[in-house]
Amino acid sequence: xxxxxxxxxxxxxxxxxxxxxxxxxxxxxxxxxxxxxxxxxxxxxxxxxxxxxxxxxxxxxxxxxxxxxxxxxxxxxxxxxxxxxxxxxxxxxxxxxxxxxxxxxxxxxxxxxxxxxxxxxxxxxxxxxxxxxxxxxxxxxxxxxxxxxxxxxxxxxxxxxxxxxxxxxxxxxxxxxxxxxxxxxxxxxxxxxxxxxxxxxxxxxxxxxxxxxxxxxxxxxxxxxxxxxxxx
Numbered sequence: 001x002x003x004x005x006x007x008x009x010x011x012x013x014x015x016x017x018x019x020x021x022x023x024x025x026x027x028x029x030x031x032x033x034x035x036x037x038x039x040x041x042x043x044x045x046x047x048x049x050x051x052x053x054x055x056x057x058x059x060x061x062x063x064x065x066x067x068x069x070x071x072x073x074x075x076x077x078x079x080x081x082x083x084x085x086x087x088x089x090x091x092x093x094x095x096x097x098x099x100x101x102x103x104x105x106x107x108x109x110x111x112x113x114x115x116x117x118x119x120x121x122x123x124x125x126x127x128x129x130x131x132x133x134x135x136x137x138x139x140x141x142x143x144x145x146x147x148x149x150x151x152x153x154x155x156x157x158x159x160x161x162x163x164x165x166x167x168x169x170x171x172x173x174x175x176x177x178x179x180x181x182x183x184x185x186x187x188x189x190x191x192x193x194x195x196x197x198x199x200x201x202x203x204x205x206x207x208x209x210x211x212x213x214x215x216x217x218x219x220x221x222x223x224x225x226x227x228x229x230x231x232x
Contacts, residue, residue: 008172031091086116126227132212177219184217
């Protein structure tokens with residue numbers, strides 16, 4: 001297993017990766033669903049989706065959704081999943097493992113194993129610590145240590161026999177911002193993390209972001225790693 005690849009991989013939407021999973025008619029658990037963007041895509045094929053979120057503000061917004069009849073939004077973290085043993089065919093985490101407290105990551109994989117059916121899949125996607133967007137992000141929120149810790153937790157889950165590694169995939173996913181204000185809304189003002197920036201740092205961030213601006217906006221490629229695991 002490797003945390004990153006020398007090759008950036010194809011530039012594709014992540015749906016092209018998780019769309020290979022046997023989701024048709026499956027019971028799926030999504031951990032850290034955020035704004036439920038991926039939830040909507042998964043729900044098109046799944047029999048049912050339990051989408052968990054720890055951010056109460058975002059959870060409240062998700063619960064106002066009325067066009068996803070096969071999705072239940074609830075509060076819960078990966079380290080304490082409110083579900084019965086062997087209840088799901090697939091568990092999915094989209095760039096959320098590194099948000100789990102480091103000391104609880106091993107517990108999270110024990111919980112994922114517990115709620116999966118025999119030979120069920122765990123789909124874990126994580127941003128790779130590289131690229132122009134990462135250089136901007138680390139000016140105010142350096143995730144190097146937590147991303148490394150997340151990868152080590154995946155490796156331990158495999159080495160302990162909880163899971164078998166099916167495959168790793170590396171790809172780059174496009175990101176677009178209309179302008180710096182759009183970046184502020186989508187990144188700096190997220191409700192799950194309090195980004196309190198000094199005026200000086202905010203100005204530095206604006207200047208670095210501005211180097212990527214074009215008349216059409218700012219575009220980035222985020223390198224991503226997927227660890228596809230199967231319950232042992």
